[in-house]
Amino acid sequence: MIHRMDVFPLPIARIGIIGGGQLGRMMAKAAKRIGCTCVVLDPTPGSPAGQVAGHQIVGAYHDPAKLRELAEACDVVTFDIEDIDAATLIQLGREGHNIQPPPTVLALIQDKLTQKRALSAAGIPTAPFEPMPEPSADAFAAFGYPLVQKACRGGYDGRGVSILDGPDDFDAHLPVPSLVERFIPATKELAVLVARGLDGDHRCYPAVEMRFRPGENVLEMLLAPAQIPAETAAAAEQLAVRTVDALGGVGIFGVEMFLTEAGNLLVNEVAPRTHNSGHHTIEANMTDQFEQHLRAVVGLPLGSTEQLCPAAMINLLGAPGHRGRPVIKGMAEALAIPGVCLHLYGKAATSPYRKMGHVTVLDRDIEQARIKAERVRRLIEISGEDHP
Incomplete structure (x- = not known):
């Protein structure tokens, strides 16, 4: 889409974003900076991204007519969520609409079993796995415990994943078509963001460490850069680039990995979109x-x-037991801490563990950034007006 002689009429491009959540919101803000306009497709009127873009089509992600309306209104269509109608997007692509990453890549990745098979076929190291179209106690026992069960479709932010230590945990399994994989006792969980351009050029962000909240399996804290040996960081970045090259596509890809006790790296999952593990880049990276x-x-x-600076990032989640209009406590005291950068997502209602915002803390000392982030977590609470 580069113009001849590097001359661009404004807007540079009209960008359609499927998904009106926080990722779309932050994308719409970035679009305005570089002279682009956005149209958002989301079923919730006044969505977080729609508030910033100023133009929203209210409709479902699986509504072919609404997806077509978006594509016809824009120069390029992208997405901030994977659970969308890839078949319609593939058809729109065949008709000449510009959709990036290509919907064929989305279709491959949005089914976790298909994704795993593609990674395995490309020689990308992953945890051993087996398809589980009809989960049963006998099949789980035959595979062996401990294991991780993942729903083939629809899982995100800890949903669609069940970790089972033994036969007694079978009641906690997911009664849906899925896959099971060997539980990996990782020393660290890492993520690497890879950007891939239309011309095949790529850029890799430094590896980060992700720490998850037990139970909900939602990212609790991110440390950037990851505190790992330089050779491990380089290997993680090389593996991430290999992974994205194997899948193909254009845009940002989030590659999640396990670092094993033996020092090996295994790819866990790939997201074909901007990712929670990259929120710190708003303040911390060029x-x-x-x-x-x-x-x-x-x-x-x-x-x-x-x-440019070490960073720690925490998600701000809705307090358990609270729903309704958000009420934030501790915000002023948290903002008084040097290096604290607050992002609220503009969601109209809170619910338990819903992502309502995030905080990035910058400090030249990564350990001090972590300590400050822990303090912010203790200070800020997002409750609901109907549950004081």
């Missing part, structure tokens, strides 16, 4: 993941991924 994704899908040169 080019943030959202602008980078837009550069890639529009056809602009990719930006530097250099990290």
